[in-house]
Amino acid sequence: MKPVAEEDERSTCVSLFSIAxxxxxxxxxxxxxxxxxxxxxxxxxxxxxxxxxxxFIFNAKKVMKDMIEYATGSKPEVGGLGALLEALKKLVSCGKFLLVLDDAWDDDDMFAWGKLFASLRSGQRASKILLTTRKESVADMASSALGGLISIQ
Structure with missing residues (x-):
């Protein structure tokens, strides 16, 4: 595994570590x-x-619901994408978070990854995302969707 670090104007306070x-x-x-x-x-x-x-094909809305349910212990009462984005943004902006996205496969839909990471980008500095995948292309896509901070392959 070698770390790759790159920062650009899309960089966030949230770091992504991928294990492929x-x-x-x-x-x-x-x-x-x-x-x-x-x-x-x-x-x-x-x-x-x-x-x-x-x-399962990557479904950002389902992943957001699962994240909110795991963090709060109850199913989210909101159903629309906009409401989920706001609920997730509120959740991750309250303090540093560690998010594991385990066994990701889908590298076909950059837009879906971007939807998921739209709220996560507002997480507090030093928040972390750990991604496991069998495909380096998934790790690259996730890193790019988040803002390209860190990817370990």
Missing amino acids: GHGGVGKTTLTQLVFDDESLDKCFKSKIWVCISFP
Whole structure:
């Protein structure tokens, strides 16, 4: 794995770390160890885990609902995309967050990734997103959609 860092005018305060590799090599296991580390509870106000598994095509609205449900413990009462974006923006702007997007496959829809990251870009400085995927192209797309801060491949 090598870190790649690039900043441009789209850069945010949120960093993305991607782990790309073949199935069964331990991407999710490694991510679970990081996520479950109790010392991180002091660093992040919210820790959120969402699994985006094949064969499901990436659905930003579903992922946003899952994120809100995981963070709050209840299904979001809002249903429209705009309301979900606002609810998610409010959630992530309240404090640093750690978000795991596990087992992402879809590299066909940059627009959907952009919708998801639109609210996450407003997260507080030092918030982190951990992405696991089998495809480096997914990691590249997610990094680009967020703003190109950090991608580890």
